Amino acid sequence: MTMLEDITKMIAELDVDNIATIIQHELDTGTNPEEVLRALTKGMDEVGSRYERNEYFLTELVLAGETMKEVFAIIKPHLVAEEQDDGKLIVVATVKGDNHDIGKNILIAMLLSAGFEVLDLGMDCPKEKIIDAVREHGAKVVALSCLLTMTMKEIPLIDEALKAAGLRDDVKMIVGGAPLSMELAKKLGADDYGADAIDGVRRIRALLEG
Ligand code: B12
Numbered sequence: 001m002t003m004l005e006d007i008t009k010m011i012a013e014l015d016v017d018n019i020a021t022i023i024q025h026e027l028d029t030g031t032n033p034e035e036v037l038r039a040l041t042k043g044m045d046e047v048g049s050r051y052e053r054n055e056y057f058l059t060e061l062v063l064a065g066e067t068m069k070e071v072f073a074i075i076k077p078h079l080v081a082e083e084q085d086d087g088k089l090i091v092v093a094t095v096k097g098d099n100h101d102i103g104k105n106i107l108i109a110m111l112l113s114a115g116f117e118v119l120d121l122g123m124d125c126p127k128e129k130i131i132d133a134v135r136e137h138g139a140k141v142v143a144l145s146c147l148l149t150m151t152m153k154e155i156p157l158i159d160e161a162l163k164a165a166g167l168r169d170d171v172k173m174i175v176g177g178a179p180l181s182m183e184l185a186k187k188l189g190a191d192d193y194g195a196d197a198i199d200g201v202r203r204i205r206a207l208l209e210g
Pocket of ligand 1: 008041044045046047048049051052058061062065066068097098099100101102103104106107108127143144145146147148149150174175176177178193194195196198199200201
């Protein structure tokens, strides 16, 4: 088993006492931080599946979430910052009713390291706050995170509210999170979907260019 596979397993089995030390060692010995993030995300997916199968409960979700936050703080400084891309402010939020912010925060870290400016509206974000931010900053991209099937309904509401405010023609909407797919994203009124933070940054760049 490779060390990255070990990291996935540690998160999945919540055997996390030494995970910070191991991740620090991996990064110090030159492992790509994006690969470490992928390994961790894979472990989080397994935590989600076990929760669905009633093998894990809320306590385990919380522990997994806290571990992710702790180790992400170790990884963050290793994501190399590229040159600043001026005037490209991305508005990022987790939709209303949704209190998952780990994926959003990873996307933000990736955007920052790719040279974008980011306005983080946090989680459980009401659509009004999003509309105001787009208007105030003339943002060209809104990136929304949504982890719950129940809160996907917020996406068309945000689309409609942007239209009603006369802003929709000038702003692209990209979404991401576990229950979504490209097909669903389009159906819900978004312009694009990112499967993970790395894909998200690539697509946001393309949205700004296109
Ligand atoms: C950790 C966790 C929690 C933590 C969240 C802590 C936090 N601060 O974020 C806590 C314990 C709070 C929690 C609570 C709940 N959770 Co929860 N949780 C998870 C879990 C295990 C991991 C999520 C995570 O952080 N993954 C790691 C990150 C890195 O991945 P990610 O968020 O998917 O983000 C990546 C990509 O999706 C993408 N991405 C994400 N957003 C965006 C946005 C854009 C624009 C782009 C381009 C890309 C992108 O990039 C990210 C990085 O690569 C998931 C399982 C899963 N597989 O998702 C369940 C999961 C999301 N939770 C679930 C549930 C049911 C709940 C609760 C309702 C449980 C309960 N009974 O109370 C509550 C809801 C609370 C609320 N109102 O939001 C379900 C949702 C089912 C559904 N389809 O609706 C899941 C899928 C578990 C499951 N399989 O059943 N949860």
